[in-house]
Amino acid sequence: MVNLIQEFENSQLEKINKNRSESKDFDTTFKSGDSVKVQYKITEGGNTRLQAFIGVVIARCKSSKHYSPTFTVRKVSAGIGVERTFTLNSPLISSIEVTKRGIVRRSKLYYLRGLTGKAARIKEKLDFLTKKNK
Secondary structure, rough: HHHHHHHHHHHHHHHHHHOHHHHHOOOOOOOOOOOEEEEEEEEEEEEEEEEEEEEEEEEOOOOOOOOOEEEEEEEEEEEEEEEEEEEEOOOOOOOEEEEEEOOOOOOOOHHHOOOOHHHHHHOOOOOOHHHHHH
């Protein structure tokens, strides 16, 4: 039974990787506390467009056994907190760009839901910018 599930997941992962073009390979080394910009495809009627979701990664499920690890991104839009969970291997995600590296001591940052304003800020790793420019 376990082998059947594993074979199915491997076939799905191969199918996803085959459909993903070379330009869609993105860095998956981000972790909780990092600010990311996720570009994902939205289909409205017959039109397909890219939309960006910019926010802080508050959780990451590093499921190495499954082909679909997930991560949750949180942003505050017009004073209202918005969270979205993405599947890392989804064909709808076109790119993930890390804009800031955060310094946090926890893997799940659910405590940010109760904080507002300056209290919800995360310290930034300053050497990230210098490495990125090199």
